[in-house]
Amino acid sequence: MITVENVIKTYDGLKALDDVSARFERGKITVILGGSGSGKTTLLRQITGLEMPTSGRILFGESDVTQLRKKELFELRKKMGMLFQGGALFNSLSVYENIAFPLREHAKLAEATIRTMVKMKLELVGLRGMEKLMPSQLSGGMMKRVALARSLIMDPQVVFYDEPTSGLDPISAGVIDKLIKDLNATLGVTSVVVSHDIVSAFNIAHKIIILYFGKKIAEGTVEDIKSTEDERVIQFIEGRPEGPIPFSRSDKDFFEDILIS
Amino acid sequence: MSLENFVRSVGRRGLDLVGTLGRSLIFLILSLFYGITPPFKIRRLIEQIKFIGVKSLIIVIITAVFTGMVLGLQGYYTLSKFGSQGLLGSAVALSIIRELGPVLTALMVTGRAGSSITAEIGIMQMTEQIKALDMMAVNPVKYVVSPKILAGIISLPILTAIFDLVGIGGGYLVGVKMLGVSEGAYFGEMVHAVEWVDVYGGFVKSIAFGLIVSWICCFIGYFARPTTEGVAEATTNAVVISSVSILVMDYVLTSLLL
Ligand SMILES: Nc1ncnc2c1ncn2[C@@H]1O[C@H](COP(=O)(O)OP(=O)(O)O)[C@@H](O)[C@H]1O
Ligand SMILES: [Mg+2]
Numbered sequence: 197m198i199t200v201e202n203v204i205k206t207y208d209g210l211k212a213l214d215d216v217s218a219r220f221e222r223g224k225i226t227v228i229l230g231g232s233g234s235g236k237t238t239l240l241r242q243i244t245g246l247e248m249p250t251s252g253r254i255l256f257g258e259s260d261v262t263q264l265r266k267k268e269l270f271e272l273r274k275k276m277g278m279l280f281q282g283g284a285l286f287n288s289l290s291v292y293e294n295i296a297f298p299l300r301e302h303a304k305l306a307e308a309t310i311r312t313m314v315k316m317k318l319e320l321v322g323l324r325g326m327e328k329l330m331p332s333q334l335s336g337g338m339m340k341r342v343a344l345a346r347s348l349i350m351d352p353q354v355v356f357y358d359e360p361t362s363g364l365d366p367i368s369a370g371v372i373d374k375l376i377k378d379l380n381a382t383l384g385v386t387s388v389v390v391s392h393d394i395v396s397a398f399n400i401a402h403k404i405i406i407l408y409f410g411k412k413i414a415e416g417t418v419e420d421i422k423s424t425e426d427e428r429v430i431q432f433i434e435g436r437p438e439g440p441i442p443f444s445r446s447d448k449d450f451f452e453d454i455l456i457s
Numbered sequence: 458m459s460l461e462n463f464v465r466s467v468g469r470r471g472l473d474l475v476g477t478l479g480r481s482l483i484f485l486i487l488s489l490f491y492g493i494t495p496p497f498k499i500r501r502l503i504e505q506i507k508f509i510g511v512k513s514l515i516i517v518i519i520t521a522v523f524t525g526m527v528l529g530l531q532g533y534y535t536l537s538k539f540g541s542q543g544l545l546g547s548a549v550a551l552s553i554i555r556e557l558g559p560v561l562t563a564l565m566v567t568g569r570a571g572s573s574i575t576a577e578i579g580i581m582q583m584t585e586q587i588k589a590l591d592m593m594a595v596n597p598v599k600y601v602v603s604p605k606i607l608a609g610i611i612s613l614p615i616l617t618a619i620f621d622l623v624g625i626g627g628g629y630l631v632g633v634k635m636l637g638v639s640e641g642a643y644f645g646e647m648v649h650a651v652e653w654v655d656v657y658g659g660f661v662k663s664i665a666f667g668l669i670v671s672w673i674c675c676f677i678g679y680f681a682r683p684t685t686e687g688v689a690e691a692t693t694n695a696v697v698i699s700s701v702s703i704l705v706m707d708y709v710l711t712s713l714l715l
Contacts, residue, residue: 246588270594277592284589287580298593 197222197354197386198243203252205238205410212238213249214410225380225387227397230407231432236390237281239407240356243388244276245269274302277347277355281362283339285331285346291318292327295346302350317345322371337368344375354386355379361396369393373400394433398422406432481676484598485606488675491596492603501604509570509605509671510612514619516565521620524557525549525627532628533636542636546643547650549628550621554651554659558621560707563613563666567699571674574605575695578678579688587679602675609671610664617663658714665710666703673699 198220205213212235220226220243230236241247243254245261254261256272264272285294295314299305305313318324321341331339340360347355357376361369373396379385391397397404397418404421406414406429414421414429424430532548578601581587590597625647632638674695681691 241588244592246591266596270596273592273594278589280585280589282584284585286586286589298595301593301595 197257198388199253199255200239200243201253201255203239203242203249203254205235205242205247206250211410213242216252216407216410216412218405218412218415220386220388221403222386223380223384224402225376225389225400226403226405227389227391227401228405228407229391229394229397229432231392233409234407235410236392236407237358238410240278240358240388240390244273244278244356274350275353277350277352279340279344279347279355279357279360281358283331283343285339285343287331289331290327291323291329291331291334291342294331294342295349297346298350313349314345317349318342320348321345321375337364340364340372341368344372348379351383352385354388357387357389357391359390359392361391361393369396376400394435408432480680481672484602484676484679485672488598488602488606488672491599492607498600498604501600502607505604505608506612509566509574509608510616513566513569513612513616516569517562517616517620518623520561520565521553521558521623522627522630524561524620525553525624525629526631528552528557528624529628529631529636533632533638542632542638543642544646544650545628545632545638546625546645546647549632550625550647550651551655553624553628554621554655556707556711558617558624559613559659559662559666560703562617562620562663563670563703564700566609566613566616566667567670567674567696567703571670571699572692572696574671574674575678575681575692576688578602578675579681579683579691582679582681583683583685583688598679602679605675606668606671609667611667613667613670614660614663617659621659654714658710661714662707662710665706669702669706670699673702 200216200218200220203213203216204211216235216239218226228236228239238247242249242252243256243261245254245264248262252262259268259272261269261272286297289297292314295317296310299310299313314327315324318326321344323338323341323345326334326338326342331342334342344357344360355376360372360376364372376387376389377400380387389397389400398421401418403417404414405412406421408428414424414426416424421429421433528549529545532545533542536542536544536548578587581601587597587601590600629640629643633640633643677691677695677698678688681687
């Protein structure tokens with residue numbers, strides 16, 4: 197469904213994505229794993245056309261996202277949903293208006309229809325009855341669930357989740373994981389999930405892609421990843437502080453650094 | 458710093474400045490274009506007029522009363538040196554209509570509404586709300602920026618007109634009610650002295666200032682660094698740059714209109 201080919205993205209000299217290629221299958225859940233700063237969010241931004249890669253191609257079905265005109269991109273985006281890392285709810289709008297927003301912008305519907313649809317999505321994320329609250333009155337977990345309801349309101353074919361469970365308590369995280377799985381199983385929603393939560397990734401993924409400083413270092417099924425021999429991947433999965441992935445990013449020796457300065 | 462480095466750094470800043478000016482101009486043209494092409498965001502526009510216009514009303518009125526009163530006081534003492542207190546009405550009215558009305562109104566709106574426009578857009582950028590709009594196939598410039606710029610252009614002339622009226626009233630309060638200038642002279646001379654070009658000039662200024670304030674504040678907010686410090690810095694910059702631009706533009710327009 198989505199093919200990323202040799203994508204490079206540099207921000208003022210910093211290579212956030214370094215020659216990444218990957219495939220995201222229709223109707224499958226693909227999890228992009230990696231430590232913070234490894235380029236996960238950047239990859240989502242290139243795929244969705246929010247940013248243009250420095251080089252490389254991104255095919256969404258037949259069309260190359262990097263070549264589309266604004267109008268075509270908008271048509272494509274109506275089939276996509278995106279759950280942003282912080283939710284990205286509009287502060288000035290209530291929960292109800294946030295979720296109804298895409299409907300009001302793109303569909304001419306009677307208020308009664310909108311109300312029903314919003315209620316359905318709120319029910320789905322377990323927040324029915326919260327319509328009147330403002331985003332500032334919600335906890336982090338509730339915000340993410342409202343944001344999820346909003347990204348699902350147009351019944352997208354593809355949903356991108358940017359760290360859907362990070363910062364949530366284990367129960368809320370479990371609820372979100374189950375939701376992602378259910379949406380995929382019942383509606384066949386193609387899902388791309390960015391995460392650094394190994395347990396959750398193993399739990400929901402059909403396929404896992406691991407990024408490391410902007411490079412793809414592994415791609416495969418949960419079994420493939422679990423049985424890998426790549427030291428970097430093993431270290432990441434087991435969360436060990438020592439290994440080929442340095443904890444400190446400075447290449448200078450610590451003592452040298454202190455003594456000389 | 459060696460001379461070469463100095464020249465290079467000045468050159469780079471110069472290029473940066475030209476680049477930023479160019480970008481801000483494109484930003485303005487796009488915002489205006491989106492603002493006047495359908496589908497119109499009438500509800501957003503009304504919200505913004507409320508925010509920029511209606512909510513600035515109180516502060517504009519307070520500023521206007523006291524400005525008018527001070528002008529009445531100062532004008533009275535200056536004019537009485539020449540025994541021409543009768544001209545007080547025209548002096549007050551001309552200063553306000555031509556200069557102080559448009560300029561002070563614009564400065565007040567910058568402080569009250571401009572700063573929060575920058576902060577609001579900066580925070581929307583920082584919390585990915587702008588990207589969320591984009592993802593929902595809603596043009597963020599059209600949705601967020603255009604209504605604010607149009608609201609600025611619409612609100613400022615109205616606020617300025619209110620400032621003018623209230624300010625002339627303030628002058629009347631001090632000049633006529635407190636210092637005893639005759640009411641007939643205050644208004645009679647005013648009607649003679651104020652010409653159509655004065656009113657027209659003030660009107661043109663207020664539109665230009667409305668555009669400048671909303672344009673600068675939106676642009677700086679939109680391109681603020683998406684961090685807490687970035688937004689804070691952007692807010693300060695927006696107020697300073699808008700205020701200075703208003704004063705510079707005031708001189709330019711005055712010299713063109715005279
Ligand atoms: N808009 C940007 N401008 C400059 N640098 C950026 C920008 N977005 C991300 N980066 C940098 O790119 C790298 C990858 O960031 P990101 O994709 O957000 O990582 P992740 O989502 O995996 O935590 C980081 O080093 C980050 O600082
Ligand atoms: Mg991220």
